[in-house]
Amino acid sequence: MPEIAPLLGETLTSPTAFHAPLHAPHEEDQWWRSSVIYQVYPRSFRDSNGDGTGDLPGITGELARLAELSIDAVWLSPFYTSPQRDGGYDVADYCDVDPRFGTLDDFDALVGRADELGIRVIVDLVPNHCSSDHALFQSALAAPAGSPERAMFIFRDGRGEDGSIPPNNWQSHFGGPAWTRTAAADGAPGQWYLHLFDSSQPDFDWDNPAVRAEFERVLRFWLDRGVGGFRVDVAHALIKAEGLPDWGGRADGGSTEGFPGWEAPMFGQDEVHAIYRRWRAILAEYDGERILCAEASIDPLPRLTDWVRADEMHQAFNFAYLHHPWNAHALRDVISSSLTAFDAVAAPTTWVLSNHDVVRHTSRFGLTDGTPRGGDGIGHGDPQPDLHTGLARARAASLAMFALPGGIYLYQGEELGLPDHTSMPDDARQDPTFARTGGERIGRDGCRVPLPWRADQPSSGFGGADSTAAPWLPQPEGWAGFARDVQAADPDSTLSLYRTALQLRRDLRLGAGSLSWSRPFEQSDVVAFLNGEVLVVLNMGEFAAPLPPGTVIAASTPGAVEDGLLVPDACVWILSTAG
Template structure:
């Protein structure tokens, strides 16, 4: 790429994640939908983001919030129709927003036609070869084929019965039993998903987020892992894991990249991918997914998991920038998503303890908000792209006191009620202060919203210069307009006290983040361009604790 060639949009984009069930309800049934997204496109355009990522909107029994797909080419009736989806894509483009969909290649729903055909077929049949069916171990095959565990709790195998009710083979599901794993050694599976990509690319979709990108390929012998820990969706301690991050996934993604690049001559240009890949940091495994002939980007979960500590943040940033520079890929930063506790709540707990299960330690929400505001400026000031999870721009905390009867995440059921799951970060957004759903829709929402969220609504925060929403709007606008603040490298500025990070980029840009609880002097600057909170001192030359600032140097 020459110095005069514009950088591809995805290398520096700010992308907004829409959890469709909880974003906006357009038809008044209490569930978010495509009509709701269409009604809020002006909001997203005004926020200043470059693209939206929409969680699965396909036909699904909703055993796992749509990540159990029964038909990858059709829209779930509760979300709308294919015609509405095509119209939304067109309208998003008219607002200057690109559209990224979720694709779930590791598994299907147990209601997918392929799996229903497999259940009706004999062991060893071509229909069963699309999945992982195996005989059990022990007398009469009464025990699972191996010791693998489901991410959602319990064994990763379920036994099926024949038409007479006699137990026979077992099938693999690394998630819920309603989500049987596909066998990616099967050429039919590979051809089917390449066709699904083309189906949506032909309808104007700009890219895909790949769910469980590191999980598609399994060791063909299905060996035991040798421990009884739950196989959580996170970085594994095992170097040669039999079902996570196996080298065979890269052949799949090289084929997918060819599909995406085949659209290079269309008006939209090449389509792109972002991977959800939980891999070993110290082994630099993430870079393998982002080689020039594979995927474009992958989420950086190291920043999300990092405790509120200056040295740890710096080490995480350094490692990831260095690792991905080796393959010429941008880093993709993220602070929250639909699978983790919202970072306002994580940061409201003592440093180093942010990732405890919900409710384990009391949360100082005010502290969490201050740190979240600072983290937003830090993330948006870094090189690469950034993802914003719906509601983080409003400063929403985790809802940790949802009534038990409201919980719907399969983790709650599969863990026997010991893990509350992810519903607390999926509560529908507050748009106004109005009842019954704070502007989300005309009916009570599928998960109850805290009454106090009316003060955090879009309506309440719009125009309030001190609000989280206006901070995000200002930061995204400045990020886009600052001369030279695109892919310029980061240089650390070390003339700062312990517990403070400062880095320079581009044309006179400096970001300073105070991770401590005490004020520190601001380094030399020409102008304060943006601060995450009020500055202190008679000359406003003191940066308070848990605060960040963008400085203009020239």
């Protein structure tokens, strides 16, 4: 029998067994403060016409399945006209639907069906950069230096006698320099343009009022079509420091020794907040509490709250939480610091474990050798995750997250327990990171593989029974075992866990609740907190842990509790009368 942590179960539900609430519930009943928002990556969600690519009608047809998860909104990753050099985050037309995904009429039908189901539609906005195919950038290339067309972007003369040295030393997130030199019609070398990402994604110059006016037009276009708000891509990068000074730190602005992230000249500049205050005012002109959510990679954590002050954005992704290791002390610390920081500006904390840019948490938590993995992916030559351990931990981590006060974001397929495709052939990869680094960084394709819907159909039902086209990214072997129809019929499946727990979260109003830490567990490998009358216990250690008496109303796995002990890598919710 495994060693048992020396904790007295009978003390755990005493009022004195809990610290004072770290986070108290808000009085406001604003939907976004406790929302559950489901991210759809359209290209990989559901293919309605069997061409190998997901589309808007495919999403519309499955919205009822998402409603079963008790969600408040869906967030659609980009579906705009795009050459798809970076998964749609290279936008060629912000006010139209790419033909791969459908039409504006299809979008309107999606919003209408979502409204019938009580689901809002959040769309992705990519304001830092566009596609090099965008008409504005093509006009800039054709125009001379110093022209109004070029002023929409960040063009600069090069350094050195012949201008052959880039204007500064900034590096792209995807590898290589962040500058590309243009050429005149006669082939003569010209100015350089900035792209913090791929060379096909030129950065806008947000110091130019014309850029701000253009995006206000884009906002209103989609608000008039009934969207519930915007997730704002790279929300911290729009304004660059005056003079574009050199930077010796990381390309993504993360802090390293000698180069703290708050000094990065391409991120987190104070002037960016005026933009979002203006956007918040525009959204306030529309009914229904439309929202803004920031994708802002900012550290330390208290700086992130600048994006969610009362007159700016409503939510911001909590990347510090997303990247927490499988460690109880680290998890308690990031939850406490998050609630403290966001409470200071009366904003909800937004919790997330997976998205389209990082290794899925089933695979992350399965890397038992401690190898860190974020957006660099896992390839066939890397240490492979233990999928049994990874799935157990992912289910436990998700159940614990569902009980936290604040908002939650889910990434498509996590409700099926999907892992990354970690053995994808290199010749199938499409992420520009893989190409720009010569394969040194695997990229994000592994978490973007098309979903399995029906086990007995081609491509696990992604394109329907009659589809003959291969999915745009290959599915791994065994994908059919994760199919939604199989899991819907299994009361012990990951899908069933998500359905049950998310409905309980809604019924018990846990998202609008409070959090108090359990004193007996605070120095152990067990994370335990009280939200209302629900005691949440997550065992992140190697040994079984005692539980207090009470009714288990949710468990991450059917065998989570044995003889009154919580097994390792498991989580339960217990009805409690404490406090």
